[in-house]
Amino acid sequence: MKLITAIIKPFRLDDVREALSATGVQGMTVTEVKGYGRQKGHTEIYRGAEYAVSFLPKIKIEIAVKSEMADAVIEAIASKAKTGQIGDGKIFVTPLEAVLRIRTGETDGDAL
Amino acid sequence: MTLDWKKLGAGLAIAVGATVAASAPAFAAAPKIDSGDTAWMLTSSALVLMMTIPGLALFYGGMVRKKNVLATLAQSFGATCIITVLWMIVGYSVAFTTNADSATNQFIGSFDQFMLGKMGLNSVNPLAATIPESVYMFFQMTFAIITPALIAGALADRMKFSAFMWFMSLWLLLVYCPIAHWVWGGGWLGAMGALDYAGGTVVHLNAGTAALVTCLVLGKRVGLGTENMAPHNLVLSVIGASLLWVGWFGFNAGSAVTANVNAGMAAAATQIATAAAALGWMFVEWIIAKKPSVLGMISGAVAGLVAITPASGFVDAQGALIIGFAAGIVCYFSAVWVKKWIGYDDALDAWGVHGVGGALGAMLTGALAKNSINSLGKGWIFDGNGHQMLIQFYDVAGTFVYCAIGTFIILKVIDLVIGLRVSREVEVEGLDINLHGETVHG
16 A cells, blocks of 8 residues: 655646546545745745745645555646646655554555 | 915905995804815815724734734824824814914914814814814814824834824824924915925825834834745735725815815826826836735825825826826835835835825925916916925925924934833734734734
8 A cells, every 4th residue: 555645736736636536546635735845935025025935835635545556646646736837746655554444443455 | 275275264354354344344254154065074084084094004004014913003093092182182273273473373373272172163263264163173183193193104013102102192292283384274384385285295294204213213123134024914905005095085185175176176186196106106016026016006006195195186187197107106116125225114114105205296296286276376387387396395395304303302202211112022022912912813
């Protein structure tokens, strides 16, 4: 099993979610986050006074999937989140040791 | 404003006097109160009060950081209250009554209306002969309120509230009241023929100059240039600026002190100049800084309102367009670039917008006043009266010098007695919680 964590531009979320549903992903967790990478921050100007805003708003998506689905999920996110502009985000893939569905007690693959 | 009425009133008195003398001496020359004028002036008074609370309070309140929002609102509100009472006690009398000694009257009025003791139901100020004195006193009170309150833009984020209240009180009595008397109450500037319809110098240059002196005396805010001091909520500022705009029709059109053709022309000029100034600031910022900011648009609108203030009853629509557009561009450079070059911390640009806009408007009034719009004004360009430019310059210089010196002395005295500025710790932590024991935004 894999935990796929993607940081994307907020306005790409709807497209990414649709593509993920199409690949058969059953659920995901989405969080509004702030951060910076190569895009750095941006500058706000008020009557000539410039302020650097270092952290930009992004969306973090977390999805747990069976290992064989990971490539399709990564491909779906990468293709839909891509604008070609700096700041498109990143996808992290980590091995997942165990999963438990709280309501039924199912574990691992059955719980996904 | 009362410039019109001083002269009109005098003319009226002579005319009425002549009629009475020629016919029957049975009737006294009692002025007739006009219900239309009274209705408009009651409306104008309320509109001008709305400019300060909530207009100016929100305009400034939105521009500060969230730790100082309530303190900034408290300044506008506190000033409104203390000035109302002081105006009642002695301010109105000093500014708008005539001193029996004509030499003294050049500089200051009388104390006849101490505690408004002689203001009866039917009394009338000769400066405004067709409305009750109660209404005239109230109308002028709203001007007296907003003028000191404007200064708060320069001292934002760092003055003690106690010092602020003392400052408002002393400044009203020692700076505003005399200057209002000079121009509108029968003093030397009005007599010289200075054209200031609604307060370009008396209100805006005056407040702006005080603002400049105040921010120099106080020093810069802690963290200026290193900390993020972005406005916490520009929506409040947009609402505030819009209320200022609407209220300004009471300010300018109300300065006709009557519901007549001059009031109509002043209202039209005000609307045109304000829009032109907002566009002027927007365009120049768009070109230089690449983006037309919302703060820029509303700042431009206020600059236009300021600059058209002295001119509103004297210029035609084309004159208003020129004054507005010029004000938007000039005030952009003064608030954004000149401040940066020179390095004073006029936090919310009370000098950059009100001082510079007021002086610009006063000078352009001399240039663009049209005798066909107002028989009391003869301008340079249309009427060939170049001398008016000199008079306008005296008006600007006289206001600037007296106000700067007076403000400096008042601030130094307050500083010596109770201190002007909050401690560094209070400033960093925020004025709301430390001065008022409250916070907004949790």
